[in-house]
Structure formats: C-alpha cells, structure tokens
Amino acid sequence: MxxxxxxxxxxxxxxxxxxxxxxxxxxxxxxxxHSYLDKLIQSLKHPISEARMGCIITLGNLRNPKAAIPLAECALTYSIDVWQAMEIIRSLRKLPDSPEKETAFKMLLEHPSSVIRQEAATSLMK
Structure with missing residues (x-):
C-alpha cells in the first residue's frame, strides 16, 4: 500500500x-x-528517513549552494541518524565553495555526534 x-x-x-x-x-x-530543487529541499523534512536520504544524495549531485544550509539543518534536526549526517557531509563536500557551504559546515560543528563535528571541522580546513 x-x-x-x-x-x-x-x-x-x-x-x-x-x-x-x-x-x-x-x-x-x-x-x-515549486521548482524541483525547492521540492527536494522541502523533502529534507520528510518523516521517512529513506525519502530524506534520496533527497540528500540528489541535492549533493545537483551541486547547488542553495541546498547547503537546509542540508545542515536536516542533520541537526535528525541528529540521532549519524549515517544520514555522514551522507549530508558527503553531499556538502560536492557543493561548490560558497558562503552557504561554509555556514553549513560551521552549523555542523554543533552536531551531537563527535564524528560529524570532526568531519565538519576537517571540511572547513580544506
């Protein structure tokens, strides 16, 4: 069904x-x-984690800096899902350098998972 x-x-x-x-x-x-990009960004709030994961991967592949902050917000909203947060890190790394991307990584320095904080810090140093 x-x-x-x-x-x-x-x-x-x-x-x-x-x-x-x-x-x-x-x-x-x-x-x-709503544009395809806007629908994907909105879908980062979807209650089903698999739906969010598909959006996360697709947003990384689209490489649009507009997705950076919503991706970080998703990682913080669903902070218990470290696997998802790691995919968000990977997607953020695909985005071109921009103020939004830097802000997103700075936001992830506050993530409850030390692994995510460490990956965000490493990404900021590049």
Whole structure:
C-alpha cells in the first residue's frame, strides 16, 4: 500500500486529497509552484528517513549552494541518524565553495555526534 504525504507539512493523506486538511495548501498548485530543487529541499523534512536520504544524495549531485544550509539543518534536526549526517557531509563536500557551504559546515560543528563535528571541522580546513 502506498502512503501519501502532504508535500508541505508531511501529514499522511488519502490518495484522493486535493487540499491538505492540516496546512490548507492545494496540493496540485503547490507542486506546480515549486521548482524541483525547492521540492527536494522541502523533502529534507520528510518523516521517512529513506525519502530524506534520496533527497540528500540528489541535492549533493545537483551541486547547488542553495541546498547547503537546509542540508545542515536536516542533520541537526535528525541528529540521532549519524549515517544520514555522514551522507549530508558527503553531499556538502560536492557543493561548490560558497558562503552557504561554509555556514553549513560551521552549523555542523554543533552536531551531537563527535564524528560529524570532526568531519565538519576537517571540511572547513580544506
């Protein structure tokens, strides 16, 4: 069985939903008004870790600096998932040098995992 989620607030929805009962968005309009990159960034808040992981990998491959800070926020929000945070480090390293990338690595210096803090510090020294 396929589970559907609101693309904005990620509550579970019936497949036939047109408007999210939680946040009130029109789902089709939301999909049309947001770019692929913006949808991926929004999906970093998805409740299913495998969905987030796919977005993390894809955002790294797209190499857009706009993703840097949302990636770091994802690592901090789901801080218990160190495997995910390591993938975020790898994705951040793929991004071109930018103020956003530097800020993201600085944010990860506050991560609860010492491994993530160490990887972030190493990335800042390069």
């Amino acid at each position: 396929v589970t559907f989620f609101c693309p904005n607030c990620f509550i579970k929805l019936p497949a036939t939903a047109v408007v999210c009962p939680n946040c009130g968005i029109n789902i089709e309009s939301w999909q049309q008004q």
